[in-house]
Amino acid sequence: MSKSEAFKPVKPNRREFLKLSGLAAAAVIGKAALPTDSAAAAERLPVPTIPNPMPTRNLGKTGARVAIFGLGGQAALERGHNEAVAVPLINRALDLGVNYLDTSSIYGGPERWSEQYVGQVMRRRRSEAFLASKTKERTRDGSMRMLEKSLELLQTDHLDLWQLHDVGTVADVDAIFARGGAMEALIQARDQKLVRFLGITGHHRPESLMEGIRRHPFDCILMALNGADKHHFSFADQLLPMAVEKQMGIIGMKIPARGRLLSSWTPPPIDKQKHMWEGVVEARTPGTLQMREALYYTLSAPVSTVIIGCDSLAQLEENVQLARDFTPLSDAQMTAISQKAEPVSKQGLFFRFFERA
Secondary structure (H helix, E strand, C coil): CCCCCCCCCCCCCHHHHHCCCCHHHHHHHHHHHCCCCHHHHHHHCCCCCCCCCCCEEECHHHCCEEECEEECCCHHHHCCCCHHHHHHHHHHHHHCCCCEEECCCCCCHHHCHHHHHHHHHHHHHHHHCEEEEEECCCEHHHHHHHHHHHHHHHCCCCEEEEEECCCCCHHHHHHHHCCCEHHHHHHHHHHCCCEEEEEEEECCCHHHHHHHHHHCCCCEEEEECCCCHHHCCCCCCCHHHHHHHCCCEEEEECCCCCCCCECCCCCCCHHHCCCCCECCECCCCCCCECHHHHHHHHHCCCCCEEEECCCCHHHHHHHHHHHHCCCCCCHHHHHHHHHHHHHHHHHHCHHHCCCCC
């Protein structure tokens, strides 16, 4: 399959899409996501025929169909000198029907390990993936340099989705949309066909993302959305319905909050919690949710797909199987999961408590 054939557009139906304006529409999404027949699924998903494939959904107004579980570019994929784990993991994800791959110019430090590993797979299997990366730069020139390097490392001549990384404050939005700001780079890259679609991402506050999508009709939004969401600075209350109304492709992230929502997680000693956001909210206890609960909570919201970084093939295969078995939760089930997450909601939303300038 050629690049031009991959992800053949499916014309969105505005009336049907606007029905999904709240979490109560989850059952509608779940049913609509399933391909009507195997031939149609094969046409929309450039992956090998496999038993029991994952459900797919429209990625908003892009027209692309994506599996409901996507591979995040962190965890094993951002660790240096981890090729022996990361590259087989990416290949296995594609074999299993995962067709949305997420990475970023800042994953894996200055060496950009995540993009390097993904690139080793893309040089042979580019047509099988909807490939997304990001720029953390806020200027046009800085972002264009980021994109040039991303394309080199990813071993491709284009991205399917290029996103503004971690838009956390309205000051970020102002910088991005200022003269010479990153927004100029995104538009230039799209016009030059270096990227197909444009997106915005964030974990911190819903107001900044809402302001961003007021200022530009982005194709996609990547937002932190998990079972603890409603307890602190909720993204589901206003941002999510706004993105649905604008027919955006909606990608959920931070599903298990780097494990902090899961009862199977063992908190490391406080002095070893070294992630840039850790220590703002110290995680002293295991979480309260099972992975099935955490994943199904977000998939029952009006999202196109979710991304999760995996540490191992076993984690990947577990998540894929859960996605294959997914059925939407009822409102009562979602409420119960949210209540169950409340005691660990701050550690499950640690990224919302990082102090920003």
